[in-house]
Amino acid sequence: MNLIVDIGNTTAKMAVFDDGRIVEVVYDSNRTLGRLPEVCRVYTIEKAIVATVIDLSREVLSQLEGLAAPVLWLNQNTPLPVENLYETPQTLGYDRMAAVVGANEQFPGRDILVIDAGTCITYEFVDAAARYHGGNISPGLQMRFKALHQFTGRLPLVASEGRMMSMGKDTDTAIRAGVLKGIQYEISGYVTSMKHKYPELLVFLTGGDDFSFDTNLKSIIFADRFLVLKGLNRILNYNNDRL
Numbered sequence: 001m002n003l004i005v006d007i008g009n010t011t012a013k014m015a016v017f018d019d020g021r022i023v024e025v026v027y028d029s030n031r032t033l034g035r036l037p038e039v040c041r042v043y044t045i046e047k048a049i050v051a052t053v054i055d056l057s058r059e060v061l062s063q064l065e066g067l068a069a070p071v072l073w074l075n076q077n078t079p080l081p082v083e084n085l086y087e088t089p090q091t092l093g094y095d096r097m098a099a100v101v102g103a104n105e106q107f108p109g110r111d112i113l114v115i116d117a118g119t120c121i122t123y124e125f126v127d128a129a130a131r132y133h134g135g136n137i138s139p140g141l142q143m144r145f146k147a148l149h150q151f152t153g154r155l156p157l158v159a160s161e162g163r164m165m166s167m168g169k170d171t172d173t174a175i176r177a178g179v180l181k182g183i184q185y186e187i188s189g190y191v192t193s194m195k196h197k198y199p200e201l202l203v204f205l206t207g208g209d210d211f212s213f214d215t216n217l218k219s220i221i222f223a224d225r226f227l228v229l230k231g232l233n234r235i236l237n238y239n240n241d242r243l
C-alpha cells in the first residue's frame with residue numbers, strides 16, 4: 001500500500017492507497033503528525049510520498065525519518081506526469097501541482113480550473129495537453145475572518161457558521177457575508193471568465209473548506225475533497241522505479 005502525506009499550513013492529511021483506491025484518510029496536526037505510527041501499524045506501507053508547504057518540525061521530521069518504507073520527498077526535481085510551466089518551480093507549493101495532477105488524471109485531455117480552498121484559496125489552470133500554466137493565490141476563509149479582526153480596531157473574530165444574509169444587518173452578518181459572499185463571487189468570477197476563454201473548461205473544487213454555489217455553477221463544478229491526495233498517489237506511482 002501507498003502512504004500519502006500532504007502537510008498544509010493548517011492541517012496534515014495522510015491517506016493510505018491500495019492499488020489506486022483510498023483505504024483511509026487521516027487528519028492530523030502539521031506540527032506533530034502524531035497519528036503516523038498508528039497508520040503504519042495498521043497498514044503494510046510499501047512506499048510513501050511527502051508534500052509539504054511548511055518547514056517541518058523536528059517531531060514531524062523524526063516521524064517521517066522513522067518510516068521503514070522508501071519515501072519520495074516531492075520537490076522541484078521530482079518527475080511529473082504533467083508539464084510544469086510555472087516560472088519558479090523552486091518556489092511552487094507542490095500541493096498545487098498535486099491537485100492539478102489529480103484533476104488531469106480524472107479528466108485527461110481537458111482544460112481544467114482547479115480550486116483548492118484551504119488556508120489559502122488557490123486557482124490552477126492545466127490545459128488539455130497536460131500543461132500546468134500556473135494560477136493564483138488568494139486568502140482562505142479563516143484567514144479572511146482573522147485578518148478583519150487582526151488588522152482593525154474594533155471588528156470581532158467572526159465564525160463562518162451563523163446567521164447569514166447576502167447584505168449584512170449587523171456587525172457579525174456584515175463580516176460573515178463579506179467573507180462568504182466575497183469568496184463565492186471570487187470563485188464565480190474565475191469560473192465565468194475562464195469558461196469564456198475555454199468553453200469546454202471543467203472545474204474542480206477541493207480543500208478543507210467547502211462552499212455552496214448557485215445551481216448553474218454547481219452543475220459544472222466537480223467537488224473532490226481528496227484531489228491533492230490522489231494527485232500525490234499518482235506522482236508516487238509515476239516515480240515507482242526511481243524509489
Ligand SMILES: Nc1ncnc2c1ncn2[C@@H]1O[C@H](COP(=O)(O)OP(=O)(O)O)[C@@H](O)[C@H]1O
Nearest residue numbers: 008009010011027117118119120142207208209
Ligand atoms: N479538522 C480541521 N482542522 C482545521 N481546519 C479544518 C478542519 N476541517 C476543515 N477545516 C477547514 O479547512 C481549512 C483547512 O483546509 P485544508 O485544505 O486542510 O488546509 P491546508 O491544506 O491549507 O492545511 C481550514 O481553514 C478550516 O476552515
Ligand SMILES: CC(C)(COP(=O)(O)O)[C@@H](O)C(=O)NCCC(=O)O
Nearest residue numbers: 008009053091092093118119120137
Ligand atoms: C499557496 C500555498 C500557501 C497554499 O497552501 P495551503 O493553503 O494548502 O496550506 C502553498 O501552495 C505555498 O506555500 N505555495 C508557495 C508559493 C507558490 O506556490 O508560488
Ligand SMILES: [K+]
Nearest residue numbers: 008095116118
Ligand atoms: K491544501
